[in-house]
Amino acid sequence: MADDLFKALADSTRRTILDELAERSGQTLFEICARLSMRHGLGISRQAVSQxxxxxxxxxxxxxxxxxxxxxxxxxTAPLRRIAERWLVPDTPDPEDSTP
Amino acid sequence: MADDLFKALADSTRRTILDELAERSGQTLFEICARLSMRHGLGISRQAVSQxxxxxxxxxxxxxxxxxxxxxxxxxTAPLRRIAERWLVPDTPDPEDSTP
DNA sequence: AGGATAGGCAAGTACTCACTTGCCTATCAA
DNA sequence: TTGATAGGCAAGTGAGTACTTGCCTATCCT
Incomplete structure (x- = not known):
C-alpha cells in the first residue's frame, strides 16, 4: 500500500511526470511524452511513459x-500529504511494513 | 540530491528504521538491529542495517x-517536510531532475 | 596484554526494475 | 473501408540494489 507510493516516487522520471501534471492537469499520454522531451530533454519511449x-x-x-x-x-496529491506525517507525529505507527 | 532522499525512502526496511528512530532517537547500530528483530520480526544482518x-x-x-x-x-525530519511542498505548491519547479 | 564489544570495508550473489521491441485493439476522420 | 491517431499487452535485456560472507580496525574492561 504505502510501499507502492514510495516506490513510485523513487524514480526521477516519474517525479518529473508529476511536475508536469502539477503544472497542467488532464494531459494525455502523448502530451506527456512530448513535454518530457521538449521541456526536460528526456528521450524516452511512449511505452516507458505509459508504464x-x-x-x-x-x-x-x-x-x-x-x-x-x-x-x-x-x-x-492526497497521498503526498501523509508522507511527512508518518515520522513527524510520534503516534502509533502504521503496521504496513511489519510483515512484507 | 533529492534523488537520494526518494531512493532512501523507497525501501520498507529503511522506513521501519525511521519509525524506530522516530520513537527512540539516538540508538546505536546494535540497538536498531535488535529492535528490528524483536518488534518487527525482521531477520536481517548487522551489515545490512549498517548499509x-x-x-x-x-x-x-x-x-x-x-x-x-x-x-x-x-x-x-527536515527533508521530509519539503516532499509534499514540491507538488502542492504550483511554484517554479526544482530543476533537480532536468539533467540526470 | 588479552578478550570482548561496536563498527567498517569489500567482493559476490540474487533479485528488482526501467526500458526496449514487437505486435495488437479501439476510436475518429477522409 | 482505409488510414491515421491514441493507447495497451507481453517478453526480453541490462543496470541498479539489497543482502550475505569474510575479514579488518577501534574502543573499552579486567
Whole structure:
C-alpha cells in the first residue's frame, strides 16, 4: 500500500511526470511524452511513459478518465500529504511494513 | 540530491528504521538491529542495517554522532517536510531532475 | 596484554526494475 | 473501408540494489 507510493516516487522520471501534471492537469499520454522531451530533454519511449503512469496510478498519485480514444491523467496529491506525517507525529505507527 | 532522499525512502526496511528512530532517537547500530528483530520480526544482518543507515545518512534523514566506540543515530525530519511542498505548491519547479 | 564489544570495508550473489521491441485493439476522420 | 491517431499487452535485456560472507580496525574492561 504505502510501499507502492514510495516506490513510485523513487524514480526521477516519474517525479518529473508529476511536475508536469502539477503544472497542467488532464494531459494525455502523448502530451506527456512530448513535454518530457521538449521541456526536460528526456528521450524516452511512449511505452516507458505509459508504464510510469501505470505505476503512478497504482500508487494513487494519478487518476485517469477516458473520453473516446483519449485518456486524460490528473494529479492526486492526497497521498503526498501523509508522507511527512508518518515520522513527524510520534503516534502509533502504521503496521504496513511489519510483515512484507 | 533529492534523488537520494526518494531512493532512501523507497525501501520498507529503511522506513521501519525511521519509525524506530522516530520513537527512540539516538540508538546505536546494535540497538536498531535488535529492535528490528524483536518488534518487527525482521531477520536481517548487522551489515545490512549498517548499509541502510548509510543510505539514510546520505539522504540527510539520519545524522550520527560518535562517542567512544558507540555511534548514535538521530532522525532528521527536515527533508521530509519539503516532499509534499514540491507538488502542492504550483511554484517554479526544482530543476533537480532536468539533467540526470 | 588479552578478550570482548561496536563498527567498517569489500567482493559476490540474487533479485528488482526501467526500458526496449514487437505486435495488437479501439476510436475518429477522409 | 482505409488510414491515421491514441493507447495497451507481453517478453526480453541490462543496470541498479539489497543482502550475505569474510575479514579488518577501534574502543573499552579486567
Amino acid at each position: 510510469h503512469l501505470a505505476v503512478l496510478e497504482a500508487a494513487g498519485l494519478v487518476e485517469t478518465r477516458r473520453e473516446g480514444r483519449y485518456k486524460f491523467h490528473d494529479l492526486n | 541502510h543507515l548509510a543510505v539514510l545518512e546520505a539522504a540527510g534523514l539520519v545524522e550520527t554522532r560518535r562517542e567512544g566506540r558507540y555511534k548514535f543515530h538521530d532522525l532528521n
